[in-house]
Amino acid sequence: MEIANMAQALQLHAQVLKSGGGGQNHNPSAEQTQQNLSKVFTFSALSPSGDLSYARLILNALQTPNSYYYNTMIRAYSDLTYPTQAISLFLAMQNIPSPTTPRPDKFTFPFVLKACSKLRRTHLGKQLHGQVLKLGLGLDMYINNALVHMYSGCGVSELALKVFDKMLERDVVSWTSIIDGLVDNDKPILAIALFEHMVDNDIEFNEATVVSVLRACADSGALSIGKKVHDLVKEKKLLNGKVSTALIDMYAKCGCIDGAKNVFNETVNKDVVTWTAMIAGLAIHGKCEEAMVLFNQMKSLEIKPDERTLTALLSACRNGHFVSEGLDCFRTMKKKYKIRPKMQHYGCVVDMLAQSGHLEDAEAFMNKIPVELDVFIWRTLIRASKTHGDVERGERLMKRLELLKFGSNDFGSYVALDNTNQRELLKTSGYSRIEIDGEVHEFTTGERENLEVEKVHEKLEEVALNLSSEGYDPKHFDLLLEIDDEDKAAELLHHSEKMAVSFGLIKTSPGATIRIVKNLRPCEDCHSFMKLVSKVYQREIIIRDHIRFHHFRNGDCSCGNFW
Incomplete structure (x- = not known):
């Protein structure tokens, strides 16, 4: 039966x-x-x-359950969003003082390790790893795959790599797990290198591997590598819905929106994820009208948007400064689609209103948000107050931020105002990535570790000198440091995107487009610097920050100086 x-x-x-x-x-x-x-x-x-x-x-x-019952139950628990009971049952399985209770075996550990990954229980994962070795299961490929996944999920990619390197037997799951884990832990350059090793050595890969490496290309801005992966997809006939969506995302995030459109138009059976990827791609390029048209087409086909679709649409309205359309979208998600707004939706609305100069409306909206405010929402409004010259509002918001005890470890909000609050604050490390001849190079602010970087610094000094004749004057209020103006100017000069663009000027031919990906919004000085470089050196510079694209041409930027 x-x-x-x-x-x-x-x-x-x-x-x-x-x-x-x-x-x-x-x-x-x-x-x-x-x-x-x-x-x-x-x-x-x-x-x-x-x-x-x-x-x-x-x-x-x-009375006497065998290992199948325990392993099946642990497996079922491990599939839950919060699989704490999988770990509890595993521990109970070992602590039951009965000779008939089965011991953990090679079928038990993959599921418990999966639970550890979801819960980010690194310490317990290490203990399980030790137990695997004691039981003589260290050569089991499926357990090692689970260990790679667990360490990656816990954010310990170096340990995942150690397990992977010691594996005597690997399958496509092994390779895909380590590549995917590296991407998740912001190591896309290494992920790309491993995939290239697979291709060079004729190691089998599948659709899941392709999706992972396309994510790596998207994160690092590796357009030429992404195109090669696309060619491999066609050659191996691996194109499906998930791969098409990953290709759309890769082309869009690498600054090739036409490539994204081509893949989208060629995709036959589009689901909500595919439509959302295309709308999000248009959003980061500031193409709000096209995003709205696409959203309406999706609705006409009776494809119901989800919360990610609405996030993409709100982002498009924010980046395109379409305030009324954005507010309509926000109202629609609650009334029509019954989607409860999350912090990213609220953040988009505040950012949209603030960037467009509707500071009073932005503050009023922020005050009505029914959940605990993300610090980035405060930073957004404080920064916009500074940009639009509303110093009183910015100072008042900063005081409120201090009272709420957000400001004690938040660098960006203070930087956005002025240099009056001298504090030791934590700052997210900035990096910029640039692809040259199929190789991705990463620069960090102030980096001075090798000969190549020294050449970049020399080029930076030369570029700054040339720009000074065009009126370039380093802004000092973007740094919150107790150093004199000359040192502040030097610190600003070595921001990661300036290093990346100088490297691009060295390594590419005159007139070639320079593409850069960075993890933070550019400071005002870097934004002005890029505009002048595009004018003086007659280069198109395309920079993607974590919000949107900036296309610098002939001294202007596509964002209209509101970012």
């Missing part, structure tokens, strides 16, 4: 109980009873329509 629904499972379980299920006789009827009980348990534990509490009752009622 195959179980199709919970009602059938309950009916079969009732038959098991009537027949004395759990007995230890080895006659045919007893064996059939055990098989039926196993069917009920498996359905309850693993079916999407099953009830884990019911499966757990069955497990608890068994």
Whole structure:
């Protein structure tokens, strides 16, 4: 009997109980009873329509449950969003003082490690790793794959790499797990290098591997590498919905919006994720009208948007300064689609109003947000107050921020105002990435570690001198440092995007476009610097920050100086 629904499972379980299920006789009827009980348990534990509490009752009622029951229950718990019970059952399994209780085996550990990854329980994961080695399971490929996934999920990519490097046997899951983990832990350059090693050595890869490496290309701005991956996808006939979506995202984030459109138009069966990727791509390029048109097309096909779609649409309105459309979108998500706004939605609205100069409306909206405010929302409004010359509002907001104790470790808000508050504040480390001849180079602010960087610094000095004749004067209020003006100017000169663009000037031919990806919004000085470089050196400079693209041409920027 195959179980199709919970009602059938309950009916079969009732038959098991009537027949004395759990007995230890080895006659045919007893064996059939055990098989039926196993069917009920498996359905309850693993079916999407099953009830884990019911499966757990069955497990608890068994006199001598075998390892299958424990492993299946742990597996079911590990699939939950918060799989704490998977770990609890695993620990209970080891602590039950009974010789008949099964010990953890090679089928147990992958599921417990999966739970550790979701919960980011690194310490427990290390203990499990030790136990794996003690039990002589250190060569098992499936356990090692789970260890790679666990360490990556816990943000310890160096340990994931150690496990991966020591594996004597690897499959496509092994390679995909380590590449995906490196991307998740902001190491896309290394992820790309591993994929290139796979290709060079004819190691099998699949759609999931391709999606992971395309994410790496998107994160690092590696357009030429992304195009090569696209060619491989066509050659290996790996194109499906997820790969198409990853390609759209890669082309858009690498500054090639036409490439993203081409892939989108060629995709036959588009789901909400595909539509959202294209709308988000248009958003980061500030193409609000096109994003709105696409959103309306999606609705006409009766594809229901989700919260990510609405985030993308709100981002488009913010970057395109379409205030009324953005407010309509925000109202629609609550009234029509019954989507409860999250912090990213509120943040987009505040940013949209603030950037467009509607500071009073932005503050009023912020005050009505029904959840605890993200510090970045405060920073957005404080920065916009400074940009629009509303010093009184900026100072008042800063005082409120101090009272709420956000400001004690928040560098950006103070930088956005002036240099009056001298504090030791934590600042997110800035980096910029640039692809040259198929290789991605990363620069960090103030880096001076190798000969190549020294050449970049020399070029920076030369560029700054040339720009000074065009009126370039380093702004000092973007730094919150107790140093004199000359040192402040030197510090500003070595911001990561300035180093990357100087490297681009060195390594590319005159007239070539320079593409840079950075993890933070550019400071005002860097923004002015790029405008002048585009004018003086007659270069198009395309920079993607964590919000949007900036296209610098002939001394102007596509953002209209509001970013």
